[in-house]
Structures are given as structure tokens and as C-alpha cells.
Amino acid sequence: xxxxxxxxxxxxxxxxxxxxxxxxxxxxxxxxxxxxxxxxxxxxxxxxxxxxxxxxxxxxxxxxxxxxxxxxxxxxxxxxxxxxxxxxxxxxxxxxxxxxxxxxxxxxxxxxxxxxxxxxxxx
Numbered sequence: 668x669x670x671x672x673x674x675x676x677x678x679x680x681x682x683x684x685x686x687x688x689x690x691x692x693x694x695x696x697x698x699x700x701x702x703x704x705x706x707x708x709x710x711x712x713x714x715x716x717x718x719x720x721x722x723x724x725x726x727x728x729x730x731x732x733x734x735x736x737x738x739x740x741x742x743x744x745x746x747x748x749x750x751x752x753x754x755x756x757x758x759x760x761x762x763x764x765x766x767x768x769x770x771x772x773x774x775x776x777x778x779x780x781x782x783x784x785x786x787x788x789x790x
Contacts, residue, residue, distance in 0.1 A: 669694035669779040671763045676784030679753055683788070687748040689763030689781055700766050701739060701746040702777060705759035705786075712762065714772040716748060726770050730756075753788045760785050 675687040689701065702717035716727045716737040725737055736749040746763065761784050764777035771777070 669699075669765055671765060671779055671781035673761065673763050673781040673784040676761060676786045678787045678789065681753060681755055681788055681790050683753050684749070684751045685753065685786060687750065687761055687763075687784060687786070689746045689748075691744045691746070691763075691765065694765065694779070695767070696739075696741060696744045700768070700770050701737075702764045702766075702770070703737065703746075703748045704762045704764055704774065704777075705757075706762070706783075707759040710759075712774050714774075715761070717770045717772075718746065719770050724770060726772070728772070750786070753786075755788045755790045758786060758788050 670692045672690045679685055700719040703715040704712050705715050706712040714728050718725045718737045720739050734752045739746045763781040765779040766777045
């Protein structure tokens, strides 16, 4: 059973940066696909970024390209989301997710989820 624990959220001013971490246990971390999703109040959960280290492949939603970077540290079983140039519209609960089937942007394609970490960007 894979367990995911996020950390690193908080309150930041627009233009600032945060780095989210997701520590994984119980799975084959080095070959799994790891992703970040986010959910703002009253909105559906949406894809942010994903990484599949077996093929060194990443994917980003258009609104975060050039601002966010996803990375993995297989030795620490941790995936990161470096978020720069944050905007108020980035405010959401950010979730870490995992699967063993490759990079997908749909929530239903991910089997394991963390509890979420709040990111709030003030204007």
C-alpha cells in the first residue's frame, strides 16, 4: 500500500516561491509516475504536473509552464514541486498522487493520494 505525505504549503505573496514535497512509502517509487494536482474552493481537482522517472518524462498544465518544476529524488522517495512567480489564482489545496501506468492528466488514473497541503497566494 503506497502512502503519500505532502508538506511545504503556506501563505506567500504574489511573485513569491514555495517548494512542495511529497514523501512516498510502500511502493516502487523509482518506476512509478508521480503527479501534483490542485483543487481550489468550489472547483474540480485539476492536473498540475507529473513525472515518470523511468523515461525521464515530465508534463505540465499550460498555466504553470515556465513557473513550476517537478522533480524526484529516488534516494529519498520524494517528489518535489518548485513553484515560482506564484499568482493568486494558484491558491488551492495541492495533492500528490501516484500510479504505475504512466503520465495521465485525469484524476481517475491515479490510485494513491496524499492528504493535501494548502497553498495561499495573496495579491
